[in-house]
Amino acid sequence: MGKSKKYGIRDFINDVHLWLGLVSGIVLFLVCLSGTILTFEEEIEGWFKEDMKVEAIGTKKSISNLINDPIIQEKGILTSITIPTDETSPYEFSIKEDLKQRRGTTYDINPYTAELLAPEDTGIDKFMFSMFRMHRWLMMDIKWGRPIVGIATIIFMILAISGIVLWFPKKIKWKTVKAGFKIRTNANWKRINHDLHNTLGFYACILILIMGITGLCWSFEGYRDGLSAIMGTKVFGNRGGGPEIDLESFDSEKSISLEEAIALANKELNYEGELSVSLPNDKNPIYSFRKLADDSWSTVAQDRLQIHTSGEVVSKEIYADKPLNVKIASAIKPIHTGTIYGTFSKWIYFLACLIATSLPITGTIIYINKLKKKSKRRRSLATA
Structure with missing residues (x-):
């Protein structure tokens, strides 16, 4: 009898990758499929309107x-x-x-x-909202759906990391490594399916990890707080980190109109760009402006300005002057959705999400093929 094969670290990683993939496959497929569709949400809605x-x-x-x-x-x-x-x-x-x-x-x-x-109240609006609910909560109650999606996201990150490890051959030589960069379309369908899982998964793994790291901010408050602590600035909050506004220090008797506030904002932010303003109310007598330059490459490079109803400038935040950690924190959502660099980054994310959607399918097929191969081998040994 031959020596029994040793169960090594690579075998353990392979088993972790296999069983986590099988357990989470359906959830990951639904989350990734809805994410793929949501990448071009605005464009899809535009086609039907x-x-x-x-x-x-x-x-x-x-x-x-x-x-x-x-x-x-x-x-x-x-x-x-x-x-x-x-x-x-x-x-x-x-x-x-x-x-x-x-x-x-x-x-x-x-x-x-x-x-x-x-x-317009169209069917596409309802469809896209259902995709949003699928992506965030699996169309379940938020209390249950959010943590399930969060756990599935953690699993997907583990799958991405273990997949990178398994992508490298046991004996690392350029000839064997190079084979992992391409799909052999002239091979049989089982080999092609294996390459689709192995090669495309490798190409998409970095973006899958980025989507996972950012996506967990919506699933777990503790994770979001921890990430804020690591980054040194709050994620989803007052990212400027400045002191609270002392409203009593402003002249409440004096009041400027909205048009005067807009003119002042355009003077302070003196360039061509889309201007958004949140209006003051009884509790918060502040005009909050956001402006994005027409020639900006990034959708998050917005300058912010706060003007008291008295006409005094409360605060002014120029995006280019912000520290790197604040820039990253303010870009968590567009980094996750792929909108950070407009259409260019959307296409990259769309392809990565499409690959991610296919991975549970190709991985399951690989597992089924291996089961059939083992079953066939047992039958041949039994009849020998």
Whole structure:
């Protein structure tokens, strides 16, 4: 009889990779599939909706005229406005139609006519929202769905790391390593399936890890707090880390209009770009501005400005001047979704998510093929 094969560290990693993959396969498939679709959420919705453009006739109405329009007033409480630089693009008004709404409903407004372009209620909106719920909570109750997705994300990160280890051959030589970079399309289907899992998984593993590290911020509060501590700045919060605003130090008797506040913001942030403003309320008498330059490469490179209703500048944050840790913390969401560098990064993330979606399928097929091979071997030994 031959010597029994030793069970080494590589065998252990292989077993961990196999069984974790089989246990979490369905959940990972659903999370990755929905994530793949959500990568181009805006573009997909745009295909099924009429392009919201306005005809530039005459001059734009003043902001005061727009916000005091009876139709807008009847809709609810206006909380924020986005003003694009494109003359044919509508303004975006965020309106809380119900005080229970967290963010409100976004309406497109024709700045030339004050016409309210109501959001289209289409089937694609419901479909994309179901994909969002699938991705975040598996369409379950948040209490249960969120931790399940979080645990599956941790497992996927372990699979990515163990997959990288298993990608390298036992004897590392350039000839054997080089074979792992390509898919042998002229081989039989089992070999092609193996290469699809092995090679494509290797190419996508870095992005899978990035998606996992950032994605866990939505699943576990403790993880988010820990990451904030490591980074030295708060994730999903007051990333500036500045002191609280002493509202009593400002002149509450003096008050500027929204148009004056917008003019002051554009003076302080003196460049062409999309300007968004969150309006003050009884509890917070502050205009909060965000501006993104038209020539910016990144969707997160927004400068921020706070102006008290008295007209005094409360704070000014220039993105380029922020320390690296704050820049990264402010980019957690776009890093996770792939929107950080616009369409270019979206395509890279889309391909990585597509590969991630295929991995549970190709991995399961590899396992089934191995079971069939073992079963065939046992039968041949039994009949020998």
